[in-house]
Amino acid sequence: MVITGKISLKSRGECDILDITPQVAQQVTKAEINSGVVTLFVAGSTAGLTTIEFEPGLISDFQSVWERVAPKSIPYNHDRRWGDGNGYSHVQASLLGASLVVPFHKQKLTLGTWQQIVVVDFDNRPRSRQIIVQIMGD
């Protein structure tokens, strides 16, 4: 059994990190499937998905890491060609990854107590985003 839904949200960009755990849990409850997986996928090439303990200290720590890995300040060939200035956003998003798969059992996500599902929007401007939420199981 497969149910395809989505979550629509607005982000501020620049590594904005949004907790979507309540929306995902709600869609799993509504699906009335006992056990299975929820596959989350960001349609777009400047955002990604992961899990994190969603507290402000850690959010800023996670944002800082990207300056070491794919700094905003260096030149990007993407920007030379397309001029939209978000080369770093693309590279960061491709590194983090666009999909996340979370099992659920008895309609409950198998997350840890301090573990939330987040969208990370790396783009250099505010964006509207669609997260695909596909629930599969029996």
Place this chain on the structure above:
Amino acid sequence: MVITGKISLKSRGECDILDITPQVAQQVTKAEINSGVVTLFVAGSTAGLTTIEFEPGLISDFQSVWERVAPKSIPYNHDRRWGDGNGYSHVQASLLGASLVVPFHKQKLTLGTWQQIVVVDFDNRPRSRQIIVQIMGD
């Protein structure tokens, strides 16, 4: 058809890397499902999952990479707020990712010859861990 199991293990933390391939393969065999996917998920926000050639040289190489990406020696806002000293562990775990999905066919995981499934425990102390192993297919 969905079967939800788990693997319980003890890690030493500090980027301890544990090969769980034999346990995953065994659960796939026991499931008696011909083809499908096994979804692995770490419940917790200071550990992650990936595949690697599990040999001691590479294990130490993979451990070294994190000092460039999210060094242990720099200050973390998470630690200022919570004082548990594992800010770097959280950041590293969120970068690596908590889920891994491996297809199987004729009850055999589709891994390469030199490719093992590992849990990477980034926490700053020994931990007991639960890995969710969910097998789905027909």
Place this chain on the structure above:
Amino acid sequence: MVITGKISLKSRGECDILDITPQVAQQVTKAEINSGVVTLFVAGSTAGLTTIEFEPGLISDFQSVWERVAPKSIPYNHDRRWGDGNGYSHVQASLLGASLVVPFHKQKLTLGTWQQIVVVDFDNRPRSRQIIVQIMGD
């Protein structure tokens, strides 16, 4: 319903990035499954999978990032033991990840307009690769 296929390709190695979106889309169409997920998996420990806007500027930007994260020029313990000189390839592949899961709905992949599915081959020599393409849904 589960269909297990594969994509065979040749890469040049050294962070060669290959767009496999058309092949994946074709296999989804042929499967005649309405909704579900396609799980992609690289059998091998020196290649990975992600999504990216597949244009030459960004491809070179993404290739450059690895020199900061796991540089080719530093010594690797894997190379000391095995002498094959691809320690950096293994570390990069384990960081990027071997699996990618993409939902589809009405036989259409839920990708963004500028988002392609790519194999990244980090090995230090040309390789033949097999990508597992497993389609599951109803």
